[in-house]
Amino acid sequence: MKKILLLVFLLSISLNYSQNRKEFFKSPTGLFLIASDLHIHSVFSDGRVWPSIRVEEARRDSLDLISLTEHIEYLSYRGDLNYDDRNRAFQIASGMIQDNETLMVINGSEITKPMPPGHINAVFIKDANKLNLYNKLNIEDGYKAVKEANNQGAFVFWNHPNWIENRDDGIARLDSIHNVLLDENLLHGIEVVNEQTYSEEALEIAISNNLTIMGTSDVHGLIDWDYPKENNMHRPITFIISKNRTKKSIRDALFDRKTFVWHRDMLVGKEENIEPIIQENFQIKSMGYYKKILTLRLINNSVVPFKLKYQGNYTFHHRGPVFEIPPKDHLDVTIKTLEILDEISMDFEIQNIIIAPKKFLAISKTLQL
Ligand SMILES: [Zn+2]
Ligand SMILES: [Zn+2]
Structure with missing residues (x-):
């Protein structure tokens, strides 16, 4: 009897997750559109919420994939939290995921240096602690941390290259270190959309360097504060066009540049990706x-x-x-x-x-x- 009750309970949880899910687009036959936000923060760096809130928000937004990409270098609650294990936010968030749930969590970090090179996200990493070996705020450690992320098989993308704290004219442009990272194939994508901003210059960089087009919320507070649903707002979402609903296939699709981004009422993506959709x-x-x-x-x-x-x-x-x-x-x-x-x-x-x-x-x- 207890087993049956447990089964009914688990079934009702899974129905809840699937019944309320939003269909963003019809998918072409044989493809999955993975709704992702691969740049979010929690109290495990300078965000203001516990990782479990990120999972709940993602469920409410019908996302398929998130990564809590905590800053390696900026930790706001040193007096209150133990930051020794930099994989902790990932462990807490991924521990909440049910076996039959659509949402997936992958490990990630934000390598946070002054410009250049600026902030760089690494997702599908295996161990964030090893990135913390290169936590000095200079170009050399930026390069070494990116290299380490690549050694772990990470997908690496440049965050908010248009951020006015780094570029006071709001124009995304490459410095020599970015060209080095591109030449050595250590940088695979770029945020064309970050939070509320859209950068045509970042889109140009993506196209001319054959980078994956990314859009993320970079949320620190609550999603509903930044994107109130009563105002018909939504967080930026990167749709990853994947052959399967598996982490391996999704990672392959990111490296194959198979994405497009939903920001405000527009879509941004390469023609070959977006036209069939x-x-x-x-x-x-x-x-x-x-x-x-x-x-x-x-x-x-x-x-x-x-x-x-x-x-x-x-x-x-x-x-x-x-x-x-x-x-x-x-x-x-x-x-x-x-x-x-x-x-x-x-x-x-x-x-x-x-x-x-x-x-x-x-x-x-x-x-x-
Ligand atoms: Zn950043
Ligand atoms: Zn960030």
């Missing part, structure tokens, strides 16, 4: 003709609005060429096709989906009528 989430259905006016239903299955600019030659009966389909919603448009067609191609630019600085995703849909 949008093809899957943007559908057009014919609602038929009245006289020679065709009605098309434009359907958005995603959590972002689609801010569309029509690129073709037809004109619309009720609208101009620019309109928006709200998230998880649809919009009917009427088109003057001049004659009754049996096939139509519709070309759009989506102006809140960014594939390079000042460049928007173009999408083409052909349908039989």
Whole structure:
């Protein structure tokens, strides 16, 4: 009897986790979109919450993957907490995860040096204590800590290269140490989105150096304070396009640069990553003709609005060429096709989906009528 009760209890926990999960996007067949935040803090460096709160927040936000990336060098509660084991935040957070739960936790750290090189995150590390061997605030220890993270098989990305405490003009730019790290393949990604900020210059650096595009919350307080849901806000999320829902596959996808980022009402990612996702989430259905006016239903299955600019030659009966389909919603448009067609191609630019600085995703849909 006790066993049955335990089973029912465990089942109800797992149902709770899965039932309330948000579907951000429809995934193309055979792929998983892993919703991640790989830059967060707890009291085990300078954050203001216990690691368990990070796990609860991630569950509420339907995330699949988090990493508590505590600063190696900045520890705010030395008098109150034992910081001897730098893996402690990871141990507490990962210890909360149920066997059948979707959320995963990986070990990580923020290597925190003055600029250059600035702050650098290492995730999928094996032992944060070994990074602490290189905790002096200089370039040399920055290089050595990054090297050690790489020796552990870590995925390493440059944090907030646009941070105004480091770059007073807010412009992300490479110093010579960054070029060394890039040349030696020790740096694999870059934050294009950090907290509330978006950096077109970081996006340019990502594209020209073939780095993985990252977006993170870098949260120190509570997620709901930084991103109040009543204001329709959400933390930045990096979606990792993975072949499987395993840590190995997710790590491979990060190294393969298979990501895109959701920040405010926009998506940022390389065209080859983001185009198949949008093809899957943007559908057009014919609602038929009245006289020679065709009605098309434009359907958005995603959590972002689609801010569309029509690129073709037809004109619309009720609208101009620019309109928006709200998230998880649809919009009917009427088109003057001049004659009754049996096939139509519709070309759009989506102006809140960014594939390079000042460049928007173009999408083409052909349908039989
Ligand atoms: Zn930082
Ligand atoms: Zn940070």
